[in-house]
Amino acid sequence: MERFVDLKSYNTFGLPVVASYFSLISDTSDMEALIADNVFQESRKLILGGGSNLLFLDDFFDGLVIQPQNKGWEVVDEKGNLVFIKVQAGTDWAAFVDEMVDAGYHGLENLALIPGKVGAAPMQNIGAYGVEIKDCFYELEAFDFQTGKIKKFDKDSCDFGYRSSIFKHNARGRYLINTVTFALKKQANLNTSYGNLEDYFTKKGIKNPDIKELSEAVKDIRRAKLPDPTFIGNAGSFFKNPVIHQLLFDDLLKEFPQIPAFPAGTNTYKIPAAWLIDHAGWKGYRKGDAGVHDKQALVLVNYGNASGREIFALAMKIQLDVKKKYGIHLDPEVNII
Ligand SMILES: Cc1cc2nc3c(=O)[nH]c(=O)nc-3n(C[C@H](O)[C@H](O)[C@H](O)COP(=O)(O)OP(=O)(O)OC[C@H]3O[C@@H](n4cnc5c(N)ncnc54)[C@H](O)[C@@H]3O)c2cc1C
Incomplete structure (x- = not known):
């Protein structure tokens, strides 16, 4: 130690x-x-x-x-079209996804290039481009800090939701996720319906992308859209996209007819937090070294010497302003320590 x-x-x-x-x-x-x-x-x-x-x-x-620090993955079972891959918590997520794509195992290709390690992926049920890990999650093993023993969690017991799981909420801090097993497919229909992807393939003249082309498309779009933390400090999307009730949405439509929204269950809509922040005038804002990225309003950045408290203060100002302007509460996606 x-x-x-x-x-x-x-x-x-x-x-x-x-x-x-x-x-x-x-x-x-x-x-x-x-x-x-x-x-x-x-x-x-x-x-x-x-x-x-x-x-x-x-x-x-x-x-x-x-x-x-445990790294690597192995095939632990195969059943028909399914292949079960057990991967160690300390494995780099993006490298693992690349290896699954190269092996032709389908399910994770839309989650290419997300930073971080495999052990953290279930924590907030990472998602991108219309896919979340819960879609091909099978089970995980975790050390229970209370009992000192290993416990298995199947998909139901992880209680996955939008950027959430039992590990982020009720069981926060109790378990160290040690391995994750995914049920991937040898043959599968690819999920290319997410808006940006369709545009990307149309522009490139690709009619029926394969798994490799899809993961490269995701990477290209991500590189163009998101600041690389190697050059500018950030933790990706700072807030989750809020889900609001139909009544509030109807009200907002009167004042902001251009507000984007996606149906998210009965009488509820998901609103892009980036739009709310951008339209509240925060995109490109900077105070000292804490700022809002100038291309992606959902990403708060550290231009060099910002302190954690300065970044947090900026996040809280944005949260308050969005609440005042739209009546919508923005919930941080980032874990505040
Ligand atoms: C540029 C950029 C783009 C991003 N894009 C996306 C995206 O598209 N979709 C998305 O969902 N996220 C995205 N993120 C957020 C982030 O990459 C993911 O949440 C990722 O899973 C975090 O992994 P990590 O290993 O860095 O976790 P950390 O930041 O180290 O930890 C995150 C949380 O998980 C806990 N944790 C970590 N490892 C374990 C473990 N083994 N067992 C139990 N708890 C653990 C930590 O205590 C902490 O609470 C992005 C971040 C950046 C910087």
Whole structure:
């Protein structure tokens, strides 16, 4: 276990945060030894993947940061068209998706190039381009910090929702996700219906894209749209897209006839948070080194030396302003630590 570790290179906002304890774990015996340690028992704990969905408020994390290091994947079963892939928590998500695409295993190709590690993916049921991991999730194994034992979760017990799961809510902080198993398909219809993708293929003159062409399209669009955290600190979308009731939507339509909306269940609509923030005038806003990206209003950025509190203060200002202008509450997607 290391002491006083700087987490600047471990979080994509690039915030300089010192953690009092830092422990890398590679296997079950590392985890068992850690659980038996006094530091584990007495400290506040944070499980860290790639740090791409975190905002540290302070420059000191008085606790124990645990980072899974177990990597790699294997085929654990095959049934007809299905192939079951078990992947270790410390595996890089984007590299794993590329390997599934190369192997011709379908299901994750729309989730190409999302930063982070596999262990964090179930946490908020990561999603992009019309697909969420719940669509091909089979089960996961997690260390239970309360019992010290490994527990299996099937899809139902993960309680997946839009950018949410039991791990983000009721069971927050209790489990370390150690492996995730996906049920992928050898043959499948590709999901190319998401707006940007259709336009992309039309422009490129591609009629029936294959799995590789689809994942390359997703990557191209993402590279063009999203700031790369290697160059500018950010954690992707800062807020979730709000889901509102029909009555509020009808009211808003009168004042903002151009407001975009997508049906999201009975009498409810999902509104793009980016549109709300943009139309409230925040796109490109900057105060000190904390700002709103000039091409993507949903992404808050650290231009260099912003503090976690400055970024958070900006997020709260936006939240308040959007509430005032549209009566809609924006919920952060990023985990505030
Ligand atoms: C440029 C950019 C684009 C992005 N695009 C998308 C997108 O399209 N769709 C999307 O859904 N997300 C997106 N994200 C957000 C982020 O990439 C995902 O949420 C990702 O899954 C976070 O992985 P991570 O390993 O970095 O998690 P971290 O940021 O390290 O952790 C996130 C949360 O998960 C917990 N956690 C991490 N590992 C484990 C584990 N093994 N067991 C239990 N809990 C754990 C942490 O404690 C924390 O609460 C984007 C982020 C960036 C920077």
